[in-house]
Amino acid sequence: MRVLRELVRRPSALFGLIVVVIVLLAAIFAPWIAHFSPDDQLADGLSLEGAPLPPGGGHLFGTDTLGRDLFARVLFGARTSLIIGLVANGVAVAIGLLVGLLAGYLRGTAGNLLMRFTDLMMAFPALLLAIALAALLKPSLWIVAMVIALVNWVQVARIVYTETRGLVERDFILAERSLGAGNSRIIVFHILPHLMPTAIVWGTLGIATTVLLEATLSFLGIGVQPPQPSWGNIIFESQSYFEDAPWLVFIPGAIILATALSFNLIGDALRDILDPTQRGRL
Amino acid sequence: MAAFLARRLVQAVLILLGVAAITFLLLYCLPADPAVLIAGRSATPQMVAAIRHELGLDQPLVMQFLHYVGNLLHGDLGRSYTQKTEVLPLILARLPATLVLMAAGIVVEVALGLTFGIIAAVRRGGFVDRAIMMLSFVGVSSPQFVVALLLLYVFAATLGWFPMSGFGTARHVVLPALTLGVLGAGWYARMVRSAMIEVLRQDYVRTAHAKGLTGRRVVLGHALPNALLPIIAMVGIDIGQFMSGVVVVEAVYGWPGIGQLAWQAIQQVDVPIIMGVTLVSALAIVLGNLLADFVAPFVDPRIRSQ
Numbered sequence: 001m002r003v004l005r006e007l008v009r010r011p012s013a014l015f016g017l018i019v020v021v022i023v024l025l026a027a028i029f030a031p032w033i034a035h036f037s038p039d040d041q042l043a044d045g046l047s048l049e050g051a052p053l054p055p056g057g058g059h060l061f062g063t064d065t066l067g068r069d070l071f072a073r074v075l076f077g078a079r080t081s082l083i084i085g086l087v088a089n090g091v092a093v094a095i096g097l098l099v100g101l102l103a104g105y106l107r108g109t110a111g112n113l114l115m116r117f118t119d120l121m122m123a124f125p126a127l128l129l130a131i132a133l134a135a136l137l138k139p140s141l142w143i144v145a146m147v148i149a150l151v152n153w154v155q156v157a158r159i160v161y162t163e164t165r166g167l168v169e170r171d172f173i174l175a176e177r178s179l180g181a182g183n184s185r186i187i188v189f190h191i192l193p194h195l196m197p198t199a200i201v202w203g204t205l206g207i208a209t210t211v212l213l214e215a216t217l218s219f220l221g222i223g224v225q226p227p228q229p230s231w232g233n234i235i236f237e238s239q240s241y242f243e244d245a246p247w248l249v250f251i252p253g254a255i256i257l258a259t260a261l262s263f264n265l266i267g268d269a270l271r272d273i274l275d276p277t278q279r280g281r282l
Numbered sequence: 283m284a285a286f287l288a289r290r291l292v293q294a295v296l297i298l299l300g301v302a303a304i305t306f307l308l309l310y311c312l313p314a315d316p317a318v319l320i321a322g323r324s325a326t327p328q329m330v331a332a333i334r335h336e337l338g339l340d341q342p343l344v345m346q347f348l349h350y351v352g353n354l355l356h357g358d359l360g361r362s363y364t365q366k367t368e369v370l371p372l373i374l375a376r377l378p379a380t381l382v383l384m385a386a387g388i389v390v391e392v393a394l395g396l397t398f399g400i401i402a403a404v405r406r407g408g409f410v411d412r413a414i415m416m417l418s419f420v421g422v423s424s425p426q427f428v429v430a431l432l433l434l435y436v437f438a439a440t441l442g443w444f445p446m447s448g449f450g451t452a453r454h455v456v457l458p459a460l461t462l463g464v465l466g467a468g469w470y471a472r473m474v475r476s477a478m479i480e481v482l483r484q485d486y487v488r489t490a491h492a493k494g495l496t497g498r499r500v501v502l503g504h505a506l507p508n509a510l511l512p513i514i515a516m517v518g519i520d521i522g523q524f525m526s527g528v529v530v531v532e533a534v535y536g537w538p539g540i541g542q543l544a545w546q547a548i549q550q551v552d553v554p555i556i557m558g559v560t561l562v563s564a565l566a567i568v569l570g571n572l573l574a575d576f577v578a579p580f581v582d583p584r585i586r587s588q
Contacts, residue, residue, distance in 0.1 A: 127530075
């Protein structure tokens with residue numbers, strides 16, 4: 001509650017919160033908000049020359065090259081993008097927490113091995129690895145989410161590792177251990193709670209990265225496959241018409257930007273609030 | 283010092299081996315059977331079996347891996363499924379175009395990032411600082427393909443200042459380099475700002491001010507060099523970001539580099555090419571990290587004496 005109150009007090013975080021709430025509501029209530037089905041190729045969806053209709057009139061965002069209502073597609077696309085954003089990033093943070101915590105707590109050979117593996121993953125360019133994976137597996141919504149999770153956990157693992165190493169040295173852990181607490185008790189009740197701020201901050205910042213990565217993969221044609229709409233593949237489908245029908249590219253583009261920006265702003269503010277020592281850092 | 287660098291060198295080699303292992307596993311252990319892909323749709327089971335034998339796919343996994351690493355050491359990245367040629371020459375032929383693009387992108391990124399980062403640090407907490415930080419967030423949150431299409435729409439299609447796509451003259455480089463640089467610039471601006479703020483607090487900066495040096499001399503001559511150090515350490519990560527961006531930017535602008543090669547390979551599920559580009563990028567990242575390790579002692583005498 002305190003955190004929420006502090007968030008609302010910051011103009012940039014408040015802006016982020018408002019955008020995120022709007023996007024969330026749009027995704028949840030998409031079938032009730034949209035007047036058209038996202039997949040319907042409407043009889044009056046194209047001009048007499050067969051061109052997509054510009055925004056305005058009966059179609060808030062206009063129609064796409066197949067005569068489908070863009071507003072409906074963007075609404076349903078929000079579902080795809082948010083599901084992937086939340087699931088992929090949730091899994092990534094969970095893997096990162098697990099690997100970082102174990103490596104930092106165990107240290108020794110096992111810890112070293114885990115961190116060397118993390119270093120190894122850092123050597124891959126994230127997008128290229130995701131591309132390779134997505135190209136090899138037949139892309140679907142869940143595959144795309146897993147691919148993104150597989151490339152995005154690394155950063156969380158490194159940060160959690162550093163924090164855990166610091167925590168393990170602290171006196172209260174030593175005290176716990178001398179009182180006879182076992183490893184699992186120390187990890188769950190004494191280390192994990194201290195890592196929560198980090199998990200929350202990266203859980204938020206990571207959604208921005210994930211939404212962008214999903215959009216990029218879909219834009220390259222190896223993300224979520226049409227006709228299921230996602231913000232990236234709406235642009236993928238109409239990029240060759242962007243000179244004549246710029247709204248097909250720039251409306252979803254602006255929405256991707258606004259969403260990623262909002263999660264970044266909230267994440268940044270959360271970091272300031274939850275961890276004052278990090279204030280002003282990246 | 284020497285021991286540290288030697289250890290980093292060994293680590294780099296180990297990481298490259300690990301990268302090779304992962305690409306190998308991806309190549310050979312995932313559902314897509316390369317033999318079927320090469321043979322094409324109308325192949326008989328006998329043809330597939332023959333190709334599998336020819337590629338050594340009927341041997342044990344460990345043997346295959348050793349064979350694969352041996353080939354890599356000889357510069358053999360395998361053969362493209364669709365183009366029926368070696369992957370390495372394909373990549374090498376397109377590397378110069380990508381290097382030109384990356385160099386131009388880095389110039390944009392560093393120029394914008396340094397300028398805005400320094401200004402923000404000096405005006406810390408003020409309106410200018412907040413505006414720059416907001417702008418850098420927008421830069422970091424922009425989907426690159428939308429930025430690419432937006433620049434094309436405004437400066438090529440509408441204003442006609444730059445060509446829509448292609449390669450050759452200096453004017454062709456401007457829009458792709460801007461697209462590539464904007465994302466990194468936002469990132470650099472934040473990095474430079476926090477590093478500068480850290481340094482500007484130091485006593486020696488106050489001494490420089492007290493000696494009566496101008497603000498410009500203090501900031502650029504005394505503070506900046508020390509603020510650059512943490513930024514140099516980020517070169518490897520930065521190259522990784524760039525290699526990822528290159529695929530999108532080259533695909534949109536029709537830039538004939540390795541990113542476009544990878545993009546075309548994606549459309550045709552030409553796995554060896556995708557893996558080849560991934561390997562080359564990983565090599566670039568590892569070399570970038572190594573370079574940062576080797577350059578740091580020259581920039582900062584404190585590291586040299588350790």
